[in-house]
Amino acid sequence: MRTLKLVAVSAGLSSPSSTRLLTDRLLQAARYRLAEQEYAVDVQVVELRDLAVDIANNLVTGFPSGRLQDAIDAVTGADGVIAVTPVFTASYSGLFKSFFDLIDPAALTGTPVLIGATGGTARHSLVLDHALRPLFAYLRAFVVPTGVYAASEDWGSGGDAYTEGLPSRITRAGNEFAETVAARPAGRVEDDEVVPFERQLADLRLD
Numbered sequence: 001m002r003t004l005k006l007v008a009v010s011a012g013l014s015s016p017s018s019t020r021l022l023t024d025r026l027l028q029a030a031r032y033r034l035a036e037q038e039y040a041v042d043v044q045v046v047e048l049r050d051l052a053v054d055i056a057n058n059l060v061t062g063f064p065s066g067r068l069q070d071a072i073d074a075v076t077g078a079d080g081v082i083a084v085t086p087v088f089t090a091s092y093s094g095l096f097k098s099f100f101d102l103i104d105p106a107a108l109t110g111t112p113v114l115i116g117a118t119g120g121t122a123r124h125s126l127v128l129d130h131a132l133r134p135l136f137a138y139l140r141a142f143v144v145p146t147g148v149y150a151a152s153e154d155w156g157s158g159g160d161a162y163t164e165g166l167p168s169r170i171t172r173a174g175n176e177f178a179e180t181v182a183a184r185p186a187g188r189v190e191d192d193e194v195v196p197f198e199r200q201l202a203d204l205r206l207d
Contacts, residue, residue, distance in 0.1 A: 002186055003040040006030060007078035011048045011085040011096035018118045020047070022150050022170075023084040026116055029174025030082070030181070037182060044078075046071045048095050055098050064102065071099075076107040080114070080181035081141070083132070087119035091131045100135060109140040112184060114177040115147040125149040144180050146173040 008027050012019030027043060034041050048055070054068040064072065075081055085096040115132040117124070128147035136143050146169065154166040164172075 003042050004034060004079045004181055005042045005044070005077065006080050006082065006181070007074050008043070008045045008082040009048065009075060009084070009096075009099070010045060011093050011099070012118075013049055013086065013093075013095070015049070017086070018150065018152075018155065019084050019086045020045075021155075022116050022118055022148065023082060025170050026082050026084070026114055026148060026174055026177075029171050030080070030114070030178045033175050033178035034182060037178075039182060044074050046074060048099050051099070052095055055095065055102065058102055059098060068102075072102060076103060078111065079184065080112040080177060081108070082114045082116070082177070083136070084116035084118070085132070087117050087124040087127050090124055091127060092117070092135070097135070100139065103139060105139060107139075108136070110184070111141045112177060112180040113141040113143050114173055115143055116149070116173075117147075118150045120152050122149075122151040122153070125151070142180065144173065144176040146176050148173045 006027065008023045010017075010020045010023040012023075023045065027045070031041050031043065051068055051071060054065040058064045058068055083096075083100075085092040088094070113136050115128055115136065117127050117132065119125075119127070128149055132147065133143050148166070148169050150166055
């Protein structure tokens, strides 16, 4: 059985950060699900905070540094991508957007992507649908149905009878992502091979 490569992109600016924490939790959930199916998994985390100067220089000069090119190659060569950003001014961070501006529009065609975001208040949760999904739709990726937004009050909360808690949302999103990655054929997906969104949803088999 082939080894699946998962690459997580974290745009948190502080260290430690809630953005990196959410990234790690989503990655852990996906790895656990794939391990249950006896898949070998290779994991890489790209910390955009460490590449901020390289990204800015690339935008100005048009030439990536070696380590920035390595990060881009890792993302575009992954079997699945987890992308998590802090929310700034009701949208993704400038650093997050600048990195994905450097990705060729066809390089993520058909690649499963799990989106996540963190913020100080639940009022910004719509960033998942209003900003992140359109971004990855433009990049022709397949965004799994469940995205995860974590507000400050979500950490340490298990939810209640009316609200699904953060751990449950992370597990559900990780399961969907893992199932989609495992079901994707090996090798590059060409434009005319992209399976329609509705058919991919119907093919998901979640316990």
